[in-house]
Amino acid sequence: MDIYKQQESNVRSYCNSFPVEFTTASGCWLTTDTGEQYLDFLAGAGALNYGHNNPNFKQALIDYISQDGITHSLDMHSQAKGAFLTAFRRHILEPRQLDYKVQFTGPTGTNAVEAALKLARKVTGRHNIVTFTNGFHGCSLGALMATGNQHHRGASGVPLFGGTRLPYDGYAGIDGLTLFETMLNDNSSGLDKPAAVLLEVVQGEGGLNVASTPWLQKLSALCHEHNILMIVDDIQAGCGRTGSFFSFEDAGITPDIITLSKSIGGYGLPMAIVLLKPELDTWKPGEHNGTFRGNNHAFITATKAIETYWADSTFEDHVKARAAQLNLRLAHWCETLPELFVKVKGKGLMQGIECHSGEIASLLGKASFKHNLIIEMAGPDDEVVKFFAPLTITESELDQGLAKFEQAIKTIAPQITQIAS
Structure with a gap:
């Protein structure tokens, strides 16, 4: 492990929490160089919704590469x-x-956010962007x-201009949208x-805070009334x-602009897009570009992901069943261990x-890591x-992960009780 300490920057973070060397991965399992298996409730921070090395996507990608399919094409047709x-x-x-044009940006979520902000300013001729407490949108300067x-x-090193922060739904009991409405009319x-x-x-990243349907609908109505564009960052969610x-x-709303990245590529391959209503497509050719906005390998696996999981409601039903399974256990822990836990979120x-x-x-x-x-x-x-397993996880695998977490609770219960008291 010395090579990482000697050569890699201190900016690395996840490896500090999980100090092992992984070699292979399949589904929701990661395997180390010693053959030890870990259940993955991180899922690439949302980039692996369909699991590691999904066999449907892998074969399609292998076939494409073996036929000398285009790898890199800028924004040329492929x-x-x-x-x-x-x-x-x-x-x-x-x-x-839904009727949206698709813009392929550089392959990161933060680049998609930068493009969305740039477009909103271009279309409206205004500069201010309203954002919300505990929001996370990336680490390039505009997104930051x-x-x-x-x-x-x-870590920006410069003042961060161009935005106004408002309280998110439920933040400290403050009615942020009434404040917003009042300020818009004054x-x-x-x-x-x-x-x-x-x-x-x-x-x-902000803590799994969920905007309620009434809050989203009111915000959407305010935006429509005042000719303000609504951008939903759906990169992780x-x-x-x-x-x-x-x-x-x-919530039954229709944002003007949507940013997607992470799992849009299906396989964990870098890919990001901006969805924009057709009337907002005022870009001039090349006004927002990027060398790697044509990742054809990601197009292959993204297509396979959509065709495999979104052609009907089967996958949605599966996700909702696993979500209910997870929620039941989390609620049980909150109820039986109030000295440790406050509430279920997300x-x-x-x-x-x-x-x-x-x-x-x-x-x-x-303690969870010690229990793999x-x-x-x-x-x-x-x-x-944050319980963030691949969406493809089975009922049995989810139970295994929750059992591991329960073991972690029991392992350090004396320490936690002492801290809580």
């Missing part, structure tokens, strides 16, 4: 891209009666402006009329993570359990244990 666009329209957009976490913001409020609002329907393909579907297979402190959550995470479960924390103080 058969792989055409197949993805066709599948995305047929199985995702049309059944939901929209991110609330001070740990990430503090010429002396000091609020520059926004180009857009940017939000996550479920705040992944999208692609089925909350139970439906898009996180906002239950939605779908994007749920977690809030601990009374980040210290308790950290101990649980370390990989799990991470979220929230302002890393106080939420």
Whole structure:
């Protein structure tokens, strides 16, 4: 392991929590160089919704590569891209009666957010972007402006301009949307009329906070009334993570712009897109570009993911069943261990359990790893244990993971009790 300490930057983070060397992976399992298996409740921070090395995607990718399929094409037409666009329209957009153009950005989520912010400002001619407490949108400067976490913001090295922060739904009991509405209608409020609002329907890194349907509908109505664009960042909460393909579907709203990355590529291959209403497509050719916006390998696996899992409701039903299974156990722990846990948070297979402190959550995470479960924390103080298994996990595998976590609770119960008291 010395090579990592000697050569890799101190910026690395996940390996500090999981200090082993992984060699292979399949489904929701990771295997180390010593043959030890770990159940993965991290899932690439949402990039592996369909599991590691999904066999359906793997064979399609192998076949494509073996036939010398295009790997890199900038934004030129390719058969792989055409197949993805066709599948995305047929199985995702049309059944939901959504009409969006697709913009391929650089392959990261933060680049998709940068493109969305740039487009909103271009279309409206305004600069201000309203964002929300505990939001996370990436670590490039524009996305970092929209991110609330001070740990990430503090590394920018420059002032972060161009945004106004408002309380998210339920934040400290403050009615942020009434405040927003009042300020929009008051010429002396000091609020520059926004180009857009940017939000996550479920705040992944912010602690699994869920925006309610009434809150989302009110925000959407305010945006429509005041000609403000609504951008939903579905990079982590999208692609089925909350139970439906898009996180906002239950609320019955239609955002003006949507950002997707992480699991849109299906296999964990880098890919990001922006969905924009056709009337917003005012880009000039090359105005927002990137060398790797044509990752054809990702197009192959993304297409296979859509055709395999989203052609009917079977997969959604599976995710909802596993979400109910998870919620039942989390609720049980909250009820029986109130000295440790505060409440269950999140939605779908994007749920977690809030601990009374980040210290308790950290101990649980370390103990889980000792029981061969990989799990991470979220929230302002890393106080939420985040259960983020691949969506393809079976009932039995989910039970195994929850049993491992229960073992972790029992292992360090004396320490936790002492901290809690």
